[in-house]
Amino acid sequence: MSNIPETGRTPRVTIRLVVLQILVLSLLFTLGGRLWFLQIRDGDQYTAQANSNNVQEVVTPAVRGAILDAKGVPLADNETRLVVSASRTDLLKQKDDGRAVLTRLASVLHMQPDEVRKKVRLCDSQTPKPCWNGSPYQPIPITDEATTQQALQIMERREDFPGITAEPTAVRRYTSPFGANASQVLGYLSPVTDDEITDAEKEGRSLLRSDQIGRSGLERTYDTQLRGTAGVTRYEVDNLGRVIGKAGETPAVPGSNLVTSIDARVQAVAEKELDQAMKVARKTFDTVTGSYYKADSGAVVVMDVHTGQVIAMASAPTYDPNVWVGGISAKDYAKLTGKKSNFPLLNRAIQGQSAPGSTFKAISTSAAVKAGYSIDGHYPCPSSMTIGGRVFNNFEGESAGEITLAHALEISCDTVFYHLSYDQWLKDGGTKPKKHPADWFYKTAKAYGLGSVTGIDLPSEVTGRIPDRQWKRDYYEANKTYWCKVAKSDKQDYASQIARENCVDGYVMRAGDSVNYAIGQGDTLVTPIQMARIYSAISNGGKLYQPTIGKAIISADGKTITRIKPKVTGQAPASAKTLKYINQALEGVVTSGTAAWRFNGWPQDKITLHAKTGTAEVAGKQTTSWFTTYSKDYAVIMTISQGGTGSGGSGPAVRAIYEAMYGVQKDGSIDNRKALLPHPETALPKITADGTIQTRKAAWDMPALPSAPGDAVFTAAALPPDRTERFLLGRRYGA
Structure with missing residues (x-):
């Protein structure tokens, strides 16, 4: 038996029990607080997240609007094709990442296995085309030219082609009516990127990973109007991914049609x-x-x-x-x-x-009149002029004596415009310009809109260039280091001589600059x-x-x-x-x-x-x-x-x-x-009650398509198969 008295144990046991009780109470309090936080304070948020985890969305692309010419003839529309697509998610679940499936698919589609595999890889800065730059969770199209027989082979042997689908899909079509290609005007489409989705969200626009967007031409300028809004069907699924019901549906809204002024x-x-x-x-x-x-x-x-x-x-x-x-x-x-x-x-x-060459002379004529030169005057048109030790010739060395500005335009006399521009350059101070030179020839061109975009509704328009004094100064600042480096070399070629001159005073508007400019030469674009x-x-x-x-x-x-x-x-x-x-x-x-x-x-x-x-x-x-x-x-x-x-x-x-x-x-x-268009078309094509846009009768100048009474509705579905094929092939003008 121990000799330790019982009274010595009691306080220690009591302290331990108290500590244990405190710990238990603390844990219970923490757990309760956490439950309150999750279920009451942020309960709605987590409930919504839990519900979303049990909902899968299936996107139905909107039918893209057509691009029509002024008479309603489609330049770009849609046609139904059999599209074979692959799901990367399903392929990556397979032991070989789907290589065997893609190889079998290539055989059915008469394609090379490597070509098919490249189409399903994801795009990045290191991956060359072809590749997929859309969502990795969206079905990736392999071909939109599958035959009915190929589609049946795939769908009847689903066990051989897991993750592969073949179904009718609306696909963009550029019709080339009458042989009119218009490719740079129309542009083209490609899948949306993650960056574009992010940018759209910041701008308050809606873009889905399944969307195709315009990359150039009218397809890009009017992309928002043409694309429409994709539909979304939401399905409830269990924890095994099985569909147990429909959670809701937002129908697709087709895109608007664009009527153009193109004939x-x-x-x-x-x-x-x-x-x-x-x-x-x-x-x-x-x-x-x-x-x-x-x-x-x-x-x-x-x-x-x-x-x-x-x-x-x-x-x-x-x-x-x-x-x-x-x-x-x-x-x-x-x-x-x-x-x-x-x-x-x-x-x-x-x-x-x-x-622009001599087409610029109409602008120079306007500039000369604004500068005070008589519109009724006569000006010398010799075969050449010597300015600053350099000879400036007429294009073909012709001489016409004293002529009017009108005659100078008719025969395109360079030396008349050399003379006018050189004289104005002298009035502006020559190589030592006045504080505020008139610069009529440069300012007039800018007033006509040169050196700026016109604002046409096509993307990536360029400005051209008017090489005025400010441009000369900016160009000099950008290139003087290079010019002066070349100037120190022993090279005697023409380019090196020019570099030496520019190193010294490349910012100066010289006489040669002005006379060349007046006839649309030099640095003008x-x-x-x-x-x-x-x-x-x-x-x-x-x-x-x-x-x-x-x-x-x-x-x-x-x-x-x-x-x-x-x-x-x-x-x-x-x-x-x-x-x-x-x-x-x-x-x-x-x-x-x-x-x-x-x-x-x-x-x-x-x-x-x-x-x-x-x-x-x-x-x-x-x-x-x-x-x-x-x-x-x-x-x-x-x-x-x-x-x-x-x-x-x-x-x-x-x-x-x-x-x-x-x-x-x-x-x-x-x-x-x-006459194809003796007067500009002002009216829009006729629109029927159901929204169908009709082509104006004058558009059908094609023997292969017999004319019908009144206006003809232009849709591929409205034409017999042989006529549809004939139209889609296009008919060259005059053929």
């Missing part, structure tokens, strides 16, 4: 004539370089001079926008973006910049859409319109129509008298000037044309062809890089476009029955 038939003609002009140029020998013209790119714009609406816009080289549908292949992507592609994704009409806007203003009395292609947005049910109205954003910096004077001079270019040889037999008394030719010289390249023209209705502007002279390279193509629109025959007669 599909005129678009087809413009594309055809641009392509033909470039082919002819490549067979034309350039005596200056001793080789054939390369004609490596070009653009044409047809604009309604009274609204700024674009009737046709073509860019070359071009591409088929359908290659993007269902995901672009690596081979096709390389063709569009590789170094040898010449970048067909560029829209040269709004992104192609080059010196313009785009075809800018010149179309300017020459439209000369035609309409001075209104500078913001160019537009979108004409109206029409809801899917046809009940809401939002017109996109023409907008005047400026006034030509010339009086009515000056514009009338330039008008008459530019008519003379067609009747007796530099373009006359291309318009023999033209019915000028019935359809009066005005024009200005331009041949821009580019260092290290062949000359760029420019041809700017207009009638009382339309401006037609064409340019071909390394394509020769203005009238030589582009003249016949521009004439052919006018012939097609006005129905002018080869003998000079006019056949209104063959």
Whole structure:
């Protein structure tokens, strides 16, 4: 027995019991507090989260709205195709990450296994196309060209193809009516990215991981209106993922339709004539370089001079926008973006910049009159001028004596504009300019809108460049380190000599800069859409319109129509008298000037044309062809890089476009029955009670599709299969 008294144990046991009770009470209090926090204070939040864990969402994409021409002919719409898709989630559950399934699928689809596997990998900065840049939880399309037999093979052997589906899906289609491609105008689609979803949330917009969004062209500009709102069906599932009921449904809202000012038939003609002009140029020998013209790119714009609406816009080289549908292949992507592609994704009409050559002289004429030179005066047109020890020649070394400004425009005399610009440069102080030089030639060009975007409803338009004093200063600051480094070298080539000059005073506006600028040479850059806007203003009395292609947005049910109205954003910096004077001079270019040889037999008394030719010289390249023209209705502007002279390279193509629109025959007669667009289209296509947009009867100028009484509804479903196929193949103008 222990000798320790009982009274010695009692206090220690009591203390332990008290401590234990305190700990138990503390734990109970903590647990109770936590339960109160979870169930009462934040109970609703956690209840909602718990419920969401038992709900799965299935997204139903909205049908994208169509893009239509001015008469209602679809340029881009949708068709039902059998789409084979793969679920990455299901594939990754398999032991081999789905490699065997994808290999079997490739065999059924007659594709290479590696090609199929690449399509289901996720895109990142290190992964080349093809890859999937959408949500990894969304079914990934493998092909949208599956046959019925292939779809049946997959669906009847589900055990061999877990995670693979084959079902009818609405797929974008670029129809090329009458052979009108319009790829750079329309743009293309691709899956949304995570960054775009995040940005949309910040802006209060809704984007789903299943969405396809516009990447360029009208598809991008009007993406929100065209895309509509996807539908979402919410299913209740148990902890094993089995559906036990429907939790709710939000139906899809189809996108609105976009009616454009494009005329599909005129678009087809413009594309055809641009392509033909470039082919002819490549067979034309350039005596200056001793080789054939390369004609490596070009653009044409047809604009309604009274609204700024674009009737046709073509860019070359071009591409088929359908290659993007269902995901672009690596081979096709390389063709569009590789170094040898010449970048067909560029829209040269709004992104192609080059010196405008003599087409700039209409602007210089306005500048000269504003500077105080007499509109009725006579000015010397010698074969050359020597300024600062350098000889500046007329383009072909011609001399015309004392002539008017109008005659200088007609025959495109360079030395008249050299003289005017040089004289004004001297008045502004020469190499030691006044504190506030007038700079009429530069300010007038900017007042016409050059050096700025026109605001056309297409993405990524460029500004061009007006090389005024501020630009000279900025350019000098950006390049002086390089110039001065070259200046210290022993090189004696031309580029090194220029670098030495620029190192010393590259910020100075020299006489040579000003005289070259006056004839559209030097550092000046313009785009075809800018010149179309300017020459439209000369035609309409001075209104500078913001160019537009979108004409109206029409809801899917046809009940809401939002017109996109023409907008005047400026006034030509010339009086009515000056514009009338330039008008008459530019008519003379067609009747007796530099373009006359291309318009023999033209019915000028019935359809009066005005024009200005331009041949821009580019260092290290062949000359760029420019041809700017207009009638009382339309401006037609064409340019071909390394394509020769203005009238030589582009003249016949521009004439052919006018012939097609006005129905002018080869003998000079006019056949209104063959005129594609003798007057600009002002009305919208007819909309039926159910929202269907009808094509106007005049659009059906196709023997393969017999005309029906009244207006014809244009939908693929409304046509017999043989006629549908015939239309989808397109019909080249004149074929």
